[in-house]
Each structure stands twice: as structure tokens, then as C-alpha cells.
Amino acid sequence: MDRTSQTITVEGLTRRFGDFTAVDHVDFTVPQGQMTGFVGGNGAGKTTTMRMIMGVLTISEGRVLWGDRPITAADQRTIGYMPEERGLYPKQKVADQLIYLGQLRGLSARRSRESVMTLLERLGLGERTDDTVESLSLGNQQRVQIAAALMIEPAALILDEPFSGLDPDAVDSMADLLREHTARGVPVLFSSHQLDLVDRLCDQLVILAKGTVRATGTPTQLRGGAPRRHKLVAVRDAGWVRDLSGVTTLDVDGPTAVLDLTGDSEAERQRVLGEVLAEGLRRGGVTELTPIVPPLSEVYREVTA
Ligand SMILES: Nc1ncnc2c1ncn2[C@@H]1O[C@H](COP(=O)(O)OP(=O)(O)OP(=O)(O)O)[C@@H](O)[C@H]1O
Numbered sequence: 001m002d003r004t005s006q007t008i009t010v011e012g013l014t015r016r017f018g019d020f021t022a023v024d025h026v027d028f029t030v031p032q033g034q035m036t037g038f039v040g041g042n043g044a045g046k047t048t049t050m051r052m053i054m055g056v057l058t059i060s061e062g063r064v065l066w067g068d069r070p071i072t073a074a075d076q077r078t079i080g081y082m083p084e085e086r087g088l089y090p091k092q093k094v095a096d097q098l099i100y101l102g103q104l105r106g107l108s109a110r111r112s113r114e115s116v117m118t119l120l121e122r123l124g125l126g127e128r129t130d131d132t133v134e135s136l137s138l139g140n141q142q143r144v145q146i147a148a149a150l151m152i153e154p155a156a157l158i159l160d161e162p163f164s165g166l167d168p169d170a171v172d173s174m175a176d177l178l179r180e181h182t183a184r185g186v187p188v189l190f191s192s193h194q195l196d197l198v199d200r201l202c203d204q205l206v207i208l209a210k211g212t213v214r215a216t217g218t219p220t221q222l223r224g225g226a227p228r229r230h231k232l233v234a235v236r237d238a239g240w241v242r243d244l245s246g247v248t249t250l251d252v253d254g255p256t257a258v259l260d261l262t263g264d265s266e267a268e269r270q271r272v273l274g275e276v277l278a279e280g281l282r283r284g285g286v287t288e289l290t291p292i293v294p295p296l297s298e299v300y301r302e303v304t305a
Contacts, residue, residue: 026213046208081159
């Protein structure tokens with residue numbers, strides 16, 4: 001089976017259920033070697049979009065490209081997919097089940113066993129390989145699902161809420177594993193409601209609301225480039241910042257001030273920042289002048305409002 005990675009492109013992707021349009025002319029790209037976070041509220045259309053990419057749901061309109069041509073069922077079989085409906089057999093043993101899945105997806109019995117044992121070890125389940133799935137906690141069942149998606153040396157990864165229910169250690173192991181895949185050129189698309197996590201992990205974001213794409217870009221691009229807001233801590237009272245031009249003072253509390261740089265260009269804002277620093281030094285000293293990075297949740301609320 002050819003497991004060569006390709007960029008996944010979604011063009012005008014649309015899905016209607018009767019009169020209701022769940023996904024409405026959605027366009028985005030999942031580039032090779034990058035993690036793309038797919039973000040949106042409940043019912044935004046993330047699962048429906050992923051199902052169409054994977055061919056488990058028919059497309060009403062639009063198309064999915066694998067590289068520069070329409071994706072085929074053979075391409076989809078090379079993709080590691082973690083569906084929303086998790087679908088493990090509760091009464092079967094963890095390792096047996098995964099080894100069988102690996103064989104179904106084209107691995108030899110030996111290769112499948114090796115891959116499963118390595119992954120389970122990495123995911124902290126090395127001691128639980130002979131336990132039944134139903135005897136595991138929900139978070140550990142989730143880890144088994146992750147192993148199922150990763151075990152085939154996938155050419156791409158489409159993961160529906162892979163981080164939900166994982167403890168911080170498992171999130172880190174999972175993130176490390178995903179980065180190993182992006183490092184070998186695999187495109188990764190994962191949906192999540194955890195914006196702090198998406199911010200930390202992904203190279204680009206696609207924000208969906210009511211079936212339409214509201215914004216795409218890197219976390220920095222979505223924040224509108226370098227932060228305009230800065231925190232100043234002076235040695236003495238910082239009330240003087242109110243008199244500076246090119247700055248809106250949002251708050252002053254003794255020596256601490258929060259200010260917004262109003263200049264149109266990055267160069268202009270940098271110039272004003274230099275002036276703030278110079279003035280602060282002239283007035284007795286500055287102990288801190290640092291950008292305030294807005295949380296991604298603020299950007300998310302703005303674009304989905
Ligand atoms: N088979 C179906 N028949 C009718 N409506 C459906 C069907 N599948 C999904 N929908 C509707 O399409 C919309 C998008 O659902 P989808 O599951 O794709 O959202 P989501 O972004 O994954 O949400 P969540 O974060 O809650 O999982 C919802 O309003 C949902 O009720």
C-alpha cells in the first residue's frame with residue numbers, strides 16, 4: 001500500500017441533512033508536516049467535515065483533494081482516523097484487538113504486534129496489554145483509540161477530539177507522538193474544544209461556526225500579528241504614560257500600567273515602544289516592558305460572534 005503523504009485540501013465542502021446545511025462550502029488546507037487544529041462549538045460541523053474527508057459520509061457538494069487530485073478510497077485507507085464514535089470491542093483484550101486492526105489495515109502479524117506494543121508502551125499502557133478494553137478507565141480507552149489511529153504508519157492523521165478526557169501526561173505523550181508524525185511530513189488535522197491546547201500544539205487553526213469557516217491561520221496571525229498590548233512596570237508611578245502619543249493607556253495602578261500601541265504599522269509601534277522605554281528610564285527606571293499575548297479564546301469569541 002502506498003503510504004506517501006500528501007496535502008489534504010477541502011474545496012467548497014458541503015453537507016446537507018434534508019433542509020439543514022451542516023457544512024456549508026468549507027475551504028481549508030491541511031499542509032504536510034503541520035498540525036492543524038480544527039476548532040468550533042458544539043454542532044459547528046467538525047465531525048461532519050472529517051467524516052466527508054474520510055469517505056464515511058457522502059459529500060453533498062465540493063470535493064476533497066489528496067495532493068492535487070481527488071482523494072480515493074485507497075488514499076483514505078492510508079490515513080489514521082480516530083472517529084467520534086470510538087468503536088472498540090469492550091470485551092476483547094487491548095493488544096489482541098489492536099494487532100487484529102493492524103492486520104486488517106495491511107500489516108503483517110509480526111509488524112502489527114511490534115507496532116502495537118511500542119505504541120502502548122509509549123502511551124503508558126505497557127502493563128495493560130492483556131486487559132479487556134472495558135476494564136480500562138475512559139482516559140485509557142482513549143489512549144487505545146489513539147494507538148489504533150497511529151499504528152499503521154499513517155500517511156495523514158484525522159483525529160476527532162483526540163485529547164478529550166486525557167490527563168496532562170497523556171496529552172504530552174500524545175503530542176510528542178503526533179510531532180513525530182508531522183516531522184516525517186504527515187499532515188495532521190485534529191478537532192478540539194481545548195483552545196489552550198490547540199494554541200500550544202498546532203501550527204495553524206481552522207475556526208468553524210455554524211458550518212462555515214470563520215478564520216484560518218497560525219495562532220499569531222489570528223491574534224493579528226505581534227501583540228499591541230503591553231505591560232509596563234516602572235520604578236515610580238507610571239501615570240506619565242497617559243501623556244504619551246501613539247499609546248492608549250488602559251490601566252494604571254501605581255508603577256504598573258497596561259497600554260495599547262495604536263500605530264498602524266509594526267515599525268511605528270516599535271518606535272513608540274522605544275519612546276515609552278526612554279521616557280520611563282528618564283523618569284527613574286523601568287523594571288518590565290512586556291507584550292501581553294491575548295488568549296486564543298478571545299480571538300475565538302470575536303470570530304465566531
Ligand atoms: N446524520 C445526521 N442527521 C442530521 N443532522 C446531523 C447528522 N449528523 C450531524 N448532524 C447535524 O450537523 C451539525 C454538525 O454536527 P457535527 O457533529 O459535525 O458538529 P461538531 O462540530 O463535530 O460538534 P461537537 O463539537 O459537538 O462534536 C449538528 O447540528 C448536527 O446535529
